[in-house]
Structure formats: C-alpha cells, structure tokens
Amino acid sequence: MECALDAQSLISISLRKIHSSRTQRGGIKLHKNLLVSYVLRNARQLYLSERYAELYRRQQQQQQQQPPHHQHQHLAYAAPGMPASAADFGPLQLGGGGDAEAREPAARHQLHQLHQLHQLHLQQQLHQHQHPAPRGCAAAAAGAPAGGAGALSELAGCAALQPPHGAPHRGQPLEPLQPGPAPLPLPLPPPAPAALCPRDPRAPAACSAPSAPPGAAPPAAAASPPASPAPASSPGFYRGAYPAPSDFGVHCSSQTTVLDLDTHVVTTVENGYLHQDCCASAHCPCCGQGAPGPGLASAAGCKRKYYPGQEEEDDDEEDAGELGAEPPGGAPFAPCKRARFEDFCPDSSPDASNISNLISIFGSGFSGLVSRQPDSSEQPPPLNGQLCAKQALASLGAWTRAIVAF
Amino acid sequence: MAGAGGGGCPAGGNDFQWCFSQVKGAIDEDVAEADIISTVEFNYSGDLLATGDKGGRVVIFQREQENKSRPHSRGEYNVYSTFQSHEPEFDYLKSLEIEEKINKIRWLPQQNAAHFLLSTNDKTIKLWKISERDKRAEGYNLKDEDGRLRDPFRITALRVPILKPMDLMVEASPRRIFANAHTYHINSISVNSDHETYLSADDLRINLWHLEITDRSFNIVDIKPANMEELTEVITAAEFHPHQCNVFVYSSSKGTIRLCDMRSSALCDRHSKFFEEPEDPSSRSFFSEIISSISDVKFSHSGRYMMSRDYLSVKVWDLNMESRPLETHQVHEYLRSKLCSLYENDCIFDKFECCWNGSDSAIMTGSYNNFFRMFDRDTRRDVTLEASRESSKPRASLKPRKVCTGGKRKKDEISVDSLDFNKKILHTAWHPADSVIAVAATNNLYIFQDKIN
Numbered sequence: 001m002e003c004a005l006d007a008q009s010l011i012s013i014s015l016r017k018i019h020s021s022r023t024q025r026g027g028i029k030l031h032k033n034l035l036v037s038y039v040l041r042n043a044r045q046l047y048l049s050e051r052y053a054e055l056y057r058r059q060q061q062q063q064q065q066q067p068p069h070h071q072h073q074h075l076a077y078a079a080p081g082m083p084a085s086a087a088d089f090g091p092l093q094l095g096g097g098g099d100a101e102a103r104e105p106a107a108r109h110q111l112h113q114l115h116q117l118h119q120l121h122l123q124q125q126l127h128q129h130q131h132p133a134p135r136g137c138a139a140a141a142a143g144a145p146a147g148g149a150g151a152l153s154e155l156a157g158c159a160a161l162q163p164p165h166g167a168p169h170r171g172q173p174l175e176p177l178q179p180g181p182a183p184l185p186l187p188l189p190p191p192a193p194a195a196l197c198p199r200d201p202r203a204p205a206a207c208s209a210p211s212a213p214p215g216a217a218p219p220a221a222a223a224s225p226p227a228s229p230a231p232a233s234s235p236g237f238y239r240g241a242y243p244a245p246s247d248f249g250v251h252c253s254s255q256t257t258v259l260d261l262d263t264h265v266v267t268t269v270e271n272g273y274l275h276q277d278c279c280a281s282a283h284c285p286c287c288g289q290g291a292p293g294p295g296l297a298s299a300a301g302c303k304r305k306y307y308p309g310q311e312e313e314d315d316d317e318e319d320a321g322e323l324g325a326e327p328p329g330g331a332p333f334a335p336c337k338r339a340r341f342e343d344f345c346p347d348s349s350p351d352a353s354n355i356s357n358l359i360s361i362f363g364s365g366f367s368g369l370v371s372r373q374p375d376s377s378e379q380p381p382p383l384n385g386q387l388c389a390k391q392a393l394a395s396l397g398a399w400t401r402a403i404v405a406f
Numbered sequence: 407m408a409g410a411g412g413g414g415c416p417a418g419g420n421d422f423q424w425c426f427s428q429v430k431g432a433i434d435e436d437v438a439e440a441d442i443i444s445t446v447e448f449n450y451s452g453d454l455l456a457t458g459d460k461g462g463r464v465v466i467f468q469r470e471q472e473n474k475s476r477p478h479s480r481g482e483y484n485v486y487s488t489f490q491s492h493e494p495e496f497d498y499l500k501s502l503e504i505e506e507k508i509n510k511i512r513w514l515p516q517q518n519a520a521h522f523l524l525s526t527n528d529k530t531i532k533l534w535k536i537s538e539r540d541k542r543a544e545g546y547n548l549k550d551e552d553g554r555l556r557d558p559f560r561i562t563a564l565r566v567p568i569l570k571p572m573d574l575m576v577e578a579s580p581r582r583i584f585a586n587a588h589t590y591h592i593n594s595i596s597v598n599s600d601h602e603t604y605l606s607a608d609d610l611r612i613n614l615w616h617l618e619i620t621d622r623s624f625n626i627v628d629i630k631p632a633n634m635e636e637l638t639e640v641i642t643a644a645e646f647h648p649h650q651c652n653v654f655v656y657s658s659s660k661g662t663i664r665l666c667d668m669r670s671s672a673l674c675d676r677h678s679k680f681f682e683e684p685e686d687p688s689s690r691s692f693f694s695e696i697i698s699s700i701s702d703v704k705f706s707h708s709g710r711y712m713m714s715r716d717y718l719s720v721k722v723w724d725l726n727m728e729s730r731p732l733e734t735h736q737v738h739e740y741l742r743s744k745l746c747s748l749y750e751n752d753c754i755f756d757k758f759e760c761c762w763n764g765s766d767s768a769i770m771t772g773s774y775n776n777f778f779r780m781f782d783r784d785t786r787r788d789v790t791l792e793a794s795r796e797s798s799k800p801r802a803s804l805k806p807r808k809v810c811t812g813g814k815r816k817k818d819e820i821s822v823d824s825l826d827f828n829k830k831i832l833h834t835a836w837h838p839a840d841s842v843i844a845v846a847a848t849n850n851l852y853i854f855q856d857k858i859n
Contacts (some may be wrong), residue, residue: 010692013750026505026528030590030609031640031659031699032755038695039749046692267586268622269613271576340544 007047014040423857424804424843426797428482430467431850433795441761443846445833447522449513453846455483456523457851460510462492464525464578466536467851481842483853487536492527504529507737509596512604513535514617522581528591531606533582533617542572585612587623594644600651604676614668626674627656627666639654642757643703645712653678655705655712661685661698663714665725681714681728683721693754695746701757706766707838713769718742720771720781724825735781735788740811742824753827764839772831775820777807777849793831793845793852805853839850 459713468486495504513749514522520537612627629753649651697717721731748754760771810819833846841856
C-alpha cells in the first residue's frame with residue numbers, strides 16, 4: 001500500500017483527530033477514537049523502529065571508533081537484554097537528524113536517562129498491576145470535580161497505546177498491546193525486530209529475530225501476577241440463569257439503576273455482573289478496593305514526574321498549576337502556548353511542534369482532570385508542555401494519558 | 407404486482423433492469439446537516455418505508471395501492487407521516503450533548519390497524535405508534551362542536567355521538583420511552599422474532615428489553631474491560647436471528663462476529679460461535695484495523711446466512727462455518743491505495759450498511775460518488791449503479807457505472823480521483839418481497855424499481 005504520509009505526519013494527524021473529537025457534538029465517539037489509536041500505535045511503531053535502527057547504526061559506527069571500555073557502555077544499551085525498553089525509548093532522544101554527530105555525546109546521556117525512566121515506568125506498572133484498581137472506576141470516583149471527568153470515567157483509556165510491557169504481564173494474548181509486526185520491512189539489525197515483536201505469533205518474516213530474547217519483558221512479567229480483568233475468575237459472581245438477588249452473595253448488586261434528573265425516569269439494568277459499575281458508585285461496601293482514588297492518582301501523578309530531557313528546557317516556564325486547573329468540560333486550550341513552545345524547539349519541524357503541542361495539551365489537561373491531588377508537592381516543574389515531539393514520542397506515559405483522557 | 411420471489415432475477419442480467427422511480431428530498435446544493443438521512447427501513451410488508459435523519463425526524467412513506475386506471479403509477483411511495491422523534495439533549499452530569507440523530511429505525515410486525523416502530527438516537531429508544539384517524543365523533547353531550555363546554559342546565563336531552571368521516575389524519579404518538587440504559591452510543595436495535603422483546607447495542611454493552619417495560623432492561627453482553635486502557639474492541643452492530651428467538655449476533659471493530667445463545671447463560675459473554683477470517687499478513691498497513699472493522703451485520707431472511715460489511719468488502723457467512731466466509735465481494739477495492747487520504751478526510755470511518763433482497767439471492771451496499779453496488783449470489787455478477795439527479799427521468803433505466811482503476815480511462819468510466827467522497831451512500835433498503843429498493847444519498851431518498859414490474 002502506498003502511503004504518501006510518513007509516520008510522523010500520521011501521528012500528527014491522528015492526534016489532531018483525537019483532540020478535535022473532544023469538542024465534537026454528541027460526545028466522544030469511543031469507536032472512532034479506538035481506531036485512531038490503532039493508527040497511532042502502528043505509526044509510532046514504525047517511527048520507533050526507524051529511529052532505533054538509526055541509533056543502532058550510529059552506535060555501531062561509534063563503537064568502531066571508541067576505545068574498548070566505552071564499548072561496554074554502548075553495548076549495555078544495545079544489548080538484546082533490554083530490547084523492549086530500547087525500542088520504546090532508545091532512539092528517540094536523538095536531536096535533529098542533521099546534527100546527530102554533534103549530539104552524540106549527549107545521546108548516550110539521554111539513553112541513560114531513558115533507561116532510568118523506563119525502569120521507573122516498569123516499576124510503576126508493576127505497582128499498578130499488583131493493586132489493580134479499575135482505572136475507570138477510580139476516575140469515576142474521582143470524577144466529581146470536573147464535569148468532563150464523568151466522561152473520562154467511562155471513556156478512559158485505550159489498550160492500543162499501553163506500553164508493550166504492560167500487556168504480556170497479564171498472561172493474556174492481548175494483541176494490540178504487543179508491538180505488532182512493523183508495517184514495512186526494515187533493514188534492522190537482529191536485536192531490533194525481536195524488540196518489536198516479542199510475542200506476536202503472527203509476526204511476518206520481516207520480524208524474524210534469530211536471537212529473539214524470550215525475556216523481552218522479563219522483570220515485569222515475572223513479578224506481576226496475571227491480573228486478569230476477566231470476571232470469570234472472580235469469586236462471588238453468579239453466572240447461572242437469571243440471577244436472584246440472594247445468589248449474589250458477596251457482591252452487592254446485580255443492577256444498575258439510573259434516575260434521570262430531568263424526567264425523573266428510573267431505569268434499571270440487570271446484569272450478570274457489574275463489578276466496575278458497582279465500584280464506580282464509590283460507595284460499594286463489598287468491594288475491597290473501596291474508592292481507589294488516592295492510590296491511583298498518585299500513580300498517575302508519579303508518572304508525570306520523570307520526563308526525559310528536562311534539563312534541555314529553559315527555565316522560564318509557566319506555572320504548571322495553571323494548566324492543571326483546566327476547567328471541566330474541556331474548554332479549548334489557549335493557543336498561545338503554541339508560540340512559546342516553538343521557541344524551545346527550534347529544530348523541530350512544524351508537524352513535530354503540532355504533535356508536541358497536542359501532547360502537552362493532553363499531558364497538562366489530563367492531570368488536571370483526573371488527579372485529585374492539587375498539584376502542590378507533586379508539581380513537576382518544567383512539565384507544562386514544553387516538550388519536543390521526539391521526547392513526546394519517547395515517553396509512553398504521554399500516550400497512555402492522551403488516550404486515557406478520553 | 408409482487409415479482410416472483412422478488413429480486414430473484416439476476417441483478418445485472420439482461421432481463422432485469424433497475425429503473426428510476428422516485429426521489430424524495432430537496433434539490434438544492436446546500437444541504438442542511440439536519441436533513442441528511444441517517445437510516446432507511448421498509449416494514450414487514452413493504453408498504454411502509456421509514457427514514458430517519460440527523461435532525462431527529464422520522465418520515466414515513468406509504469405505497470399507493472395499484473390502480474388499474476393508472477397502471478404506470480406502479481405503487482409509488484408518498485409521504486404518510488412525519489414527526490419529530492428525538493430532540494437534542496444535554497447530559498448535565500457529564501457535560502455531554504446527546505445528538506438527536508436517528509441511528510436506527512426498526513418496524514414491529516403489524517398486529518392491528520396501527521403500525522409500530524422503534525427509533526433510537528445515541529441514548530434513548532422510543533416506541534412510536536402510527537395510527538390513522540379517518541372518522542370523527544360528533545354530537546357530544548357535554549361539549550360543543552368546537553370543544554367548549556356546554557352549560558349543564560341547557561342540556562335537556564341525551565344523544566349518542568355519531569362517527570362521521572373526516573380527512574385522513576395520521577398520528578404518531580410515543581408509546582414507550584426506553585431511556586438511561588446506555589452509557590455509550592447506541593449503534594443497533596433489533597426486534598426479536600417473539601415480537602415481545604428487542605435488543606439495543608452500544609459500543610460495549612447489549613441490553614435486552616421487553617417492549618412493555620421501560621424501567622428495566624437486562625444486560626446480556628458486556629465487553630467493557632475492568633481497565634479501560636485495555637480496551638481493544640467495541641461492538642459495532644447486533645441483530646437477532648430472524649426465527650430463533652434465543653440467538654443473536656454481534657460484530658466487533660476487530661472484524662469478528664459472535665453468535666450468542668441466550669439459553670446458555672444470562673450474560674452472554676461467551677459466544678456460541680465465533681466468525682473470523684484470518685487476516686492476510688501481506689496486506690498489513692497502518693489502517694488494517696480500521697478497514698477490518700465491521701460496520702453492519704445482517705441475517706438473511708432464511709436465517710441460514712448472515713452478511714457483514716467492512717470498509718472495502720461485503721462477506722456472506724454460513725452460520726455453520728466459522729472459519730471463513732462463504733463469499734467475499736469487493737465493493738471498492740480501488741480505494742485500498744487511497745486509505746491515507748481517506749483517513750485524512752475521515753471517510754475511512756464511514757459506516758456502510760448492507761441488505762439482502764427478499765429471496766436472499768442478491769445483496770446490496772453503498773459506496774462513494776453516490777454509487778451503490780449489487781451482487782447476485784447465484785450468477786456471481788455484480789453491478790455498480792448511481793443515484794443521481796441526472797438519471798432521474800421517470801422509468802429511466804439505470805446505466806451500470808464503472809470505476810477506472812488505472813491506465814487508460816475508457817469512455818463512460820470514472821477515475822478514482824474524480825470520485826466525490828462527500829456523496830456517500832451509507833443506507834440502503836430492499837423491499838422484503840418486490841424488486842424495489844430505497845437508496846439514501848445524503849438528503850435525498852431514491853426509489854428504484856425493476857422494469858418487469
């Protein structure tokens with residue numbers, strides 16, 4: 001299939017679509033946004049694989065010039081042991097393509113930071129997995145302050161953009177959560193394809209990895225229990241014939257009852273099970289998790305702390321708290337931020353600045369809507385949106401949040 | 407009047423010609439968004455044709471009875487009733503506007519003189535009763551002819567009111583309102599063969615209703631994950647089996663169809679049958695997920711087959727074979743190389759519907775440039791026709807159209823780049839018995855009939 005657009009413009013277009021869908025009449029269309037997120041994932045995979053290949057090639061060249069003891073350091077990053085992280089984070093901290101050589105010393109430093117970020121991210125994922133608070137419920141429980149958050153509670157998230165190391169931990173073949181086969185065959189060195197296709201059984205030949213590391217996502221996979229979202233394994237749910245209220249035992253309710261405040265019409269929906277909706281009511285006594293708001297918010301808050309390349313930013317950023325207090329209902333974001341942003345990333349193409357602008361919008365807007373904590377102690381100093389597109393692509397957190405914002 | 411088996415003749419055969427019959431709707435270039443037709447549906451007998459539009463209105467056309475003195479009228483459809491079904495609403499709790507656009511209309515089988523239909527927007531389903539009134543009672547005791555109450559002291563005698571004929575008036579009244587059961591956007595409704603229940607499906611859930619009960623519904627399918635970040639697919643369409651009241655199917659955005667049996671459990675999360683055609687890895691692209699998303703699923707009248715529509719093709723499935731479809735018909739394969747631009751202009755998200763003819767021997771679906779396609783399953787022939795004002799002369803035959811995919815463009819062919827992607831035919835309907843089709847082209851409704859009739 002010929003495609004006139006490269007991965008980056010596809011990403012930019014997709015983000016624009018997601019952003020504009022927030023203001024479209026009729027509310028956010030879950031189906032369309034899900035499909036757009038698939039395109040985002042595909043484009044991002046291609047982009048990442050290309051960048052990783054570039055980085056690898058450049059490092060190969062460097063290794064030939066560097067003294068031996070430096071080589072170890074490089075290999076540590078290029079080793080198959082951590083291909084997943086490298087594919088996700090690795091090549092994206094390159095500066096502009098043209099002056100790559102000039103930035104090579106910085107690239108190593110950035111790689112190191114990304115590695116750290118990745119490790120932290122993994123740990124956060126683990127933490128989340130071990131305490132599986134249904135995010136949707138948490139947002140619903142926490143959703144009162146922002147009117148838009150009511151929409152968030154139900155429409156949050158899209159698995160297509162969850163970090164690849166998130167999915168396999170659950171022990172389920174959740175396809176879009178694995179990096180699928182790259183759309184185009186790329187002349188990649190052996191470790192890279194393995195990074196891209198750790199578990200997809202339908203990976204095409206282009207992804208054949210002679211040294212496919214089975215431990216592509218080892219630490220997290222081993223550590224986290226298969227937190228199955230499927231209800232079948234949950235005790236206390238009765239799935240026989242039409243359930244009688246007494247059959248539900250532990251669980252509180254098999255029904256959702258809605259009172260329409262406008263027409264005073266009461267509607268009851270009987271369910272086989274209704275775990276997430278029940279928890280969403282935030283006062284479900286039988287749910288052991290109660291209102292998982294604070295824990296989740298802190299996790300969400302934590303994710304924002306570490307951004308790669310922060311030291312690259314200038315110091316005169318605006319107060320992040322101002323952005324955090326975005327009004328509910330999704331008021332249009334001030335366009336003035338765009339101008340400021342371009343000051344900081346002069347080497348980005350116009351498309352890249354659009355991407356980063358949107359990412360920044362999502363980043364700031366989302367935290368303001370979902371996190372219940374006033375951005376006081378947790379205020380990430382330079383995070384008000386001064387991100388370069390490449391950094392945005394590097395940080396998976398931004399992606400997840402961009403979609404979870406819906 | 408009814409053709410033998412209606413539509414049994416080959417769709418593109420020599421002895422069968424589709425001809426223009428009527429067009430409804432305004433002609434101006436400037437189309438108001440509210441006038442765009444969003445659903446088309448014949449009733450069980452085919453005498454009534456209902457359309458819903460983005461403005462929340464329902465217009466019902468009725469077929470004129472065959473008139474021997476006017477043989478050429480051949481059963482024209484004329485406006486029978488118009489009413490505002492849904493109004494725009496605002497959900498204050500979620501700060502969401504609820505569109506009044508009619509997503510689907512489904513008729514109930516007729517049981518008495520009145521007609522009933524279900525119409526739905528994104529959140530609320532309504533049962534409408536359409537009844538005729540052609541008599542009026544006169545001679546009331548307590549009130550005058552103009553309705554004013556009479557002075558009781560003036561009433562000295564009793565009389566029985568008598569019915570007098572009046573001009574036919576068609577009234578539509580909402581009999582039931584089924585609200586507050588869907589968090590996500592409703593995409594389908596389907597009346598069960600038991601004529602007592604129906605299902606409504608949104609992106610993540612399917613609910614079962616009883617037509618008499620509005621404050622309670624049963625959730626029979628729920629694919630919402632515990633963590634919304636794990637969401638991988640949504641429900642795109644659902645339909646009850648035409649004869650087995652316990653069986654329904656629903657399609658997903660991943661190109662799969664699940665058949666469920668309500669007898670197996672209260673919550674039909676586990677399907678009884680799973681229909682999926684394995685993806686061809688060589689045709690993988692950025693947009694593979696989008697074009698494999700199923701936009702419509704329809705059982706055949708016999709109940710033995712079903713048809714699914716994704717972006718580029720229409721597939722006919724045998725209910726007894728889950729591994730692959732029985733037939734795959736390419737609707738507009740020439741668009742495969744244009745997916746990038748179709749993604750940019752959002753056309754790739756268009757949801758085309760499909761329909762069977764009365765005898766299940768032919769299927770029809772829409773395309774762009776006001777083209778629609780018919781596939782004859784028996785002769786394996788297909789034809790592309792156009793719904794346009796130019797070919798709208800009474801009883802004019804429709805000329806088959808052809809899209810040139812590359813190389814030299816022959817005369818009368820149209821090249822892919824000249825296609826008008828704003829003129830899309832998403833909704834079509836086929837008369838349940840006769841060779842009459844209704845095609846919705848933006849704000850116009852075209853009715854075509856075959857020449858034999």
